[in-house]
Amino acid sequence: MNERQRKTAERLQLFQAGNRIFWSADGRRPKFIMGLLTTPSPDAPEDISGNFMTENQGLFALPADFDEETSIVSSEVDAHGCHHLCLAQTVAGLPVYEGSVQIHINENGVVTAFKDNRLSEVPADREAVVGSDEARKKVLGRLTGAVVSVREPKLLIIRNEQGSPRLSWEIEFLLAGELGARISYVDAVNGAILLQISENRGVMKRLTYNAGNNRSLPGVLLMEDEAASDDGVAQAAHDNAARVYEYYKAQFGRKSYDDRDAAIISSVHFGRRYNNAYWSDWYRQMVYGDGDGRLFAPLARALDVVGHEYTHAITARTARFVYAEEAGALDESFADFFGIMISNDGEIVNWLMGEGVYTPLRNGDALRDLADPPACNQPDHMQDMLRLKAGERPDADKNDNGWVHSNSGIPNKAAYLLVAGGKHHGLEIVGIGREKAEQIYYLGLTQYLKSATRSRWTFKQTRYALLNACRQLYGDQGREYAALK
Numbered sequence: 001m002n003e004r005q006r007k008t009a010e011r012l013q014l015f016q017a018g019n020r021i022f023w024s025a026d027g028r029r030p031k032f033i034m035g036l037l038t039t040p041s042p043d044a045p046e047d048i049s050g051n052f053m054t055e056n057q058g059l060f061a062l063p064a065d066f067d068e069e070t071s072i073v074s075s076e077v078d079a080h081g082c083h084h085l086c087l088a089q090t091v092a093g094l095p096v097y098e099g100s101v102q103i104h105i106n107e108n109g110v111v112t113a114f115k116d117n118r119l120s121e122v123p124a125d126r127e128a129v130v131g132s133d134e135a136r137k138k139v140l141g142r143l144t145g146a147v148v149s150v151r152e153p154k155l156l157i158i159r160n161e162q163g164s165p166r167l168s169w170e171i172e173f174l175l176a177g178e179l180g181a182r183i184s185y186v187d188a189v190n191g192a193i194l195l196q197i198s199e200n201r202g203v204m205k206r207l208t209y210n211a212g213n214n215r216s217l218p219g220v221l222l223m224e225d226e227a228a229s230d231d232g233v234a235q236a237a238h239d240n241a242a243r244v245y246e247y248y249k250a251q252f253g254r255k256s257y258d259d260r261d262a263a264i265i266s267s268v269h270f271g272r273r274y275n276n277a278y279w280s281d282w283y284r285q286m287v288y289g290d291g292d293g294r295l296f297a298p299l300a301r302a303l304d305v306v307g308h309e310y311t312h313a314i315t316a317r318t319a320r321f322v323y324a325e326e327a328g329a330l331d332e333s334f335a336d337f338f339g340i341m342i343s344n345d346g347e348i349v350n351w352l353m354g355e356g357v358y359t360p361l362r363n364g365d366a367l368r369d370l371a372d373p374p375a376c377n378q379p380d381h382m383q384d385m386l387r388l389k390a391g392e393r394p395d396a397d398k399n400d401n402g403w404v405h406s407n408s409g410i411p412n413k414a415a416y417l418l419v420a421g422g423k424h425h426g427l428e429i430v431g432i433g434r435e436k437a438e439q440i441y442y443l444g445l446t447q448y449l450k451s452a453t454r455s456r457w458t459f460k461q462t463r464y465a466l467l468n469a470c471r472q473l474y475g476d477q478g479r480e481y482a483a484l485k
Contacts, residue, residue, distance in 0.1 A: 001027050008058030028061045028120035034113050041109035045083035049103040052111045067092045073452045079253050081107035088452030089118040097158040100452040123165045128188040135169035135186040146176040158185050160194050179280035197324050198396040205263035208238040211270040217283050218267045237266040237300035244310045247342045252442050257313035268300050277305050279312035297360040307342035311335040319449035322456045324394035328404030333411035341438050370412040378409025432480050444469035
């Protein structure tokens with residue numbers, strides 16, 4: 001920290017008792033600031049946030065020739081009158097992967113939190129040596145499946161495993177038989193694969209289609225809005241989509257998954273004996289297989305499964321979790337949590353996910369159990385977390401993208417304890433009930449984890465996001481904050 005940073009930080013901390021600054025590892029930026037950081041203002045939130053960043057420029061120790069710009073990608077007001085802005089960073093005119101800034105402003109026009117994940121340096125190599133065609137061929141040439149579609153490559157800046165910025169090509173494509181994109185990031189200087197991810201996941205305007213046991217989407221339109229069908233599976237998908245929509249609207253005022261009244265599109269009877277359900281962000285719709293009758297019954301019949309998939313549509317527009325390792329496990333966990341909230345009326349009496357359609361010939365089991373993850377072969381504590389081996393990359397086929405469906409048991413257990421309380425690994429937690437917990441989780445997901453790009457959020461970062469959501473809603477001195485902490 002240089003002298004200018006020190007003086008600016010002292011001024012900000014003296015402005016209000018309790019203001020706190022957490023610094024990035026390189027000391028060039030504050031990674032998080034919390035407290036009452038400005039005086040009340042009637043100005044527009046965009047002006048308040050801009051003024052805050054200008055007045056506190058002294059906190060940032062950047063190279064003199066650092067060519068950086070930030071732009072607002074979303075500005076939202078929640079049901080409590082608080083404003084939440086998300087900004088994206090470009091460096092030398094190139095977008096920065098995970099280069100997001102969050103600014104949170106309370107109902108009085110006071111900045112209460114500032115989160116910064118921007119780069120503080122330019123890549124050492126600034127000219128692409130590997131062209132977009134070469135990068136695309138490198139990625140697609142390694143595949144065994146047929147490629148259905150490839151989007152135009154994008155040049156951007158991404159951090160490598162050591163945290164250093166690298167010029168990179170983003171190659172996004174769709175394989176035959178898959179509903180979510182695969183994305184590879186190729187070093188534009190040396191051609192190395194920096195990151196590979198998959199978005200395959202294991203109104204009110206409603207449109208429900210019959211895929212006819214084929215794999216072409218969406219299929220034949222069966223019903224729209226309030227229409228009905230004699231196809232029981234299609235009717236279940238249609239009705240469950242309505243119930244999920246109404247839950248999010250009633251609890252949080254959210255209008256469809258994009259909060260802009262997008263039509264909710266579902267396709268049933270996808271493939272033959274297909275044991276899965278998806279939110280496909282590529283096709284912008286939900287997809288349900290009929291199961292093989294042994295591992296799964298038709299998945300659209302389960303309200304918790306429909307709620308889970310719909311929540312993936314929301315995470316894709318808010319936190320934008322990279323579907324791998326901890327971030328992928330968090331994506332699954334938030335979807336499980338809200339699937340449980342949606343499928344229980346009042347007090348939560350059933351913490352099982354998918355029990356209504358999983359192994360229909362056997363009773364008493366489920367896909368996952370949020371109250372007892374080990375009962376479904378999931379870890380429920382960090383000491384038991386499944387980790388990739390040294391040098392191993394997340395892979396959808398070999399290791400479930402870094403064990404996302406297994407490690408989701410850890411945040412699932414945390415969510416259960418927040419709601420219901422209990423003793424776990426020597427800690428006694430006093431639960432706060434579903435009403436407060438779901439408000440904290442929704443605000444944390446949609447605002448304090450909001451990102452301008454796909455992001456590799458961690459369990460630790462998500463804990464802080466939920467603490468900040470709790471601080472906004474219920475303060476940091478009560479039992480709600482104590483239960484989360």
